[in-house]
Amino acid sequence: MTMEQQERRRSFSFAVPALIWTCAFFVVPFLVMLVLSLAHLEGRQIVQDYDLGNYVKIFTEPSLFKGIMVSLEITITVTILSVLLAWPLAWIIATQVPERYQRLAIMLAVLPFWTSYVVRSYAWALVLGQNGVLMQGLIAIGILDEPVQIMATRAATVIGFVHFFVMLLTLTIYSNLIQLSPNYARAAADLGASGWNTFRLVILPLTLPGIMTGAFLTFVLCIGDYITPQILGGNNELSMPQLIMLQLGRRGDFPMASALSVVLMVIVTLAYAASARWLKMERV
Amino acid sequence: MRTLGWLYMAAIFVFIFLPVVVLVLFSFQDSRLPVPPFDGPTLKWYAQVLADRGMMEALRNSLVVAVVSSAVALLLGFFAAQGLARVRLPGSALMRGLLIAPMTVSYLIIALGLLTVFNNLGFRPSLWATGIGHVVISLPLCFAILFAAMGDHQKNAERAARDLGASDLQVLFLVTAPMLKPALLAAFFLSVTFSWDEFIIAFLLTRFDVTLPVEIWSMLRSGLSPATNAIGSLVFLVSIVILILLELTVFRKSKT
Numbered sequence: 234m235t236m237e238q239q240e241r242r243r244s245f246s247f248a249v250p251a252l253i254w255t256c257a258f259f260v261v262p263f264l265v266m267l268v269l270s271l272a273h274l275e276g277r278q279i280v281q282d283y284d285l286g287n288y289v290k291i292f293t294e295p296s297l298f299k300g301i302m303v304s305l306e307i308t309i310t311v312t313i314l315s316v317l318l319a320w321p322l323a324w325i326i327a328t329q330v331p332e333r334y335q336r337l338a339i340m341l342a343v344l345p346f347w348t349s350y351v352v353r354s355y356a357w358a359l360v361l362g363q364n365g366v367l368m369q370g371l372i373a374i375g376i377l378d379e380p381v382q383i384m385a386t387r388a389a390t391v392i393g394f395v396h397f398f399v400m401l402l403t404l405t406i407y408s409n410l411i412q413l414s415p416n417y418a419r420a421a422a423d424l425g426a427s428g429w430n431t432f433r434l435v436i437l438p439l440t441l442p443g444i445m446t447g448a449f450l451t452f453v454l455c456i457g458d459y460i461t462p463q464i465l466g467g468n469n470e471l472s473m474p475q476l477i478m479l480q481l482g483r484r485g486d487f488p489m490a491s492a493l494s495v496v497l498m499v500i501v502t503l504a505y506a507a508s509a510r511w512l513k514m515e516r517v
Numbered sequence: 518m519r520t521l522g523w524l525y526m527a528a529i530f531v532f533i534f535l536p537v538v539v540l541v542l543f544s545f546q547d548s549r550l551p552v553p554p555f556d557g558p559t560l561k562w563y564a565q566v567l568a569d570r571g572m573m574e575a576l577r578n579s580l581v582v583a584v585v586s587s588a589v590a591l592l593l594g595f596f597a598a599q600g601l602a603r604v605r606l607p608g609s610a611l612m613r614g615l616l617i618a619p620m621t622v623s624y625l626i627i628a629l630g631l632l633t634v635f636n637n638l639g640f641r642p643s644l645w646a647t648g649i650g651h652v653v654i655s656l657p658l659c660f661a662i663l664f665a666a667m668g669d670h671q672k673n674a675e676r677a678a679r680d681l682g683a684s685d686l687q688v689l690f691l692v693t694a695p696m697l698k699p700a701l702l703a704a705f706f707l708s709v710t711f712s713w714d715e716f717i718i719a720f721l722l723t724r725f726d727v728t729l730p731v732e733i734w735s736m737l738r739s740g741l742s743p744a745t746n747a748i749g750s751l752v753f754l755v756s757i758v759i760l761i762l763l764e765l766t767v768f769r770k771s772k773t
Contacts, residue, residue, distance in 0.1 A: 248600035262633060364552040
């Protein structure tokens with residue numbers, strides 16, 4: 234054995250424990266789920282007759298198929314709204330705020346990140362409730378005569394999500410913006426571009442990687458989240474994670490829960506494939 | 518234009534801070550519902566949650582799981598990064614991909630997979646099961662951070678140490694680790710915060726020895742209460758203190 238082979242073997246042995254851990258507790262469970270999704274539940278017994286019955290059911294039974302649509306609609310709305318709200322904030326912090334206060338401004342912008350996730354959704358329930366601060370405030374200043382129902386609707390879920398992801402996206406877009414030299418904008422202006430054209434043709438394309446990385450992250454985290462729709466959206470319309478939990482809780486239907494999870498993973502993979510050319514994932 | 522910018526920033530900051538301010542303010546509410554009008558201040562809800570044994574137990578469980586799972590993930594991630602960063606192996610891109618993969622999968626799916634396997638093996642839900650799940654989500658994070666931090670600069674120092682007769686483990690812990698200290702600390706504390714705040718894995722994989730997010734979740738089922746505001750505010754306070762300590766120690770030093 235040559236020196237080089239020895240070195241390689243030694244290096245590989247360092248990676249082995251982590252690889253075993255990932256295989257045992259991530260890859261194997263996923264494969265088990267994949268197999269289980271082909272079985273189905275009869276009474277309380279799992280019958281191991283492998284077919285695509287669960288998948289057919291997901292796409293034909295309205296209550297299940299609606300979950301996919303609800304999740305997609307919520308996630309796409311949240312992703313778009315979050316980008317639209319976060320970009321200007323990141324841009325203002327990067328260009329209008331004096332440099333020595335920028336770090337402080339960005340830390341403040343993401344400070345509520347550090348509240349617990351469950352607690353943050355609960356706090357929005359406090360704000361948005363019938364007797365909550367928002368409704369009472371709007372009534373007090375005369376905009377509303379009586380409270381409007383927001384809690385337990387999709388609007389509440391979207392607000393809760395957008396709050397979280399505006400913070401996340403402000404961070405990713407800001408870190409992208411400060412790497413841009415101000416000379417780009419200056420050069421564009423010298424060459425006669427208007428403010429709008431400078432933005433549209435120079436600044437926006439240069440921040441696209443930051444936007445897409447953040448948007449992809451938003452998509453993945455949003456579509457897989459159970460807490461926010463459960464606390465804020467209630468049970469009027471169920472998202473996919475809520476449906477998965479429902480299968481587990483009500484009758485222990487692990488095969489159907491597995492099939493729904495596989496569909497969820499396929500959707501995320503498709504989203505990745507669609508945005509991969511803009512993502513800066515190759516760094517890791 | 519400039520004024521418009523400041524107005525916009527102010528509006529978004531109001532949106533970002535609104536729930537936190539409401540949370541903290543109504544933790545001092547005197548009556549039993551945390552909604553306007555505010556009739557405090559009182560500290561009785563803080564006294565109540567601090568005297569709540571279930572809550573304190575959950576707090577301790579959360580701390581133990583966070584620290585232990587992060588330590589395991591850091592160790593595994595450190596070894597793996599060292600192994601894959603130093604030499605080109607056939608299939609090393611594949612191995613990197615495998616180690617990063619759990620980062621792109623929803624926690625709910627990771628939890629469901631583990632629950633299925635543990636059920637089949639007759640392994641009861643427990644704090645241990647949760648810890649295993651938390652290592653699965655922290656390992657990609659630790660690996661990615663440490664892998665990115667390893668450069669040629671360290672490689673030369675390691676080679677020198679090895680030429681001078683240091684064993685593999687000596688090189689790893691006496692040469693590599695000290696050079697990577699900021700990255701190691703960052704990976705560890707990030708893992709701790711992820712585990713500390715994680716809900717769905719802990720919810721599905723524990724039964725009696727629950728963690729703090731799960732305990733708070735079960736409080737929510739009995740409706741709105743200033744006690745929930747109090748525990749939420751305390752968790753926030755602890756996070757902020759840790760954040761300030763980190764900012765003052767780790768990150769200040771690593772910048773120079």
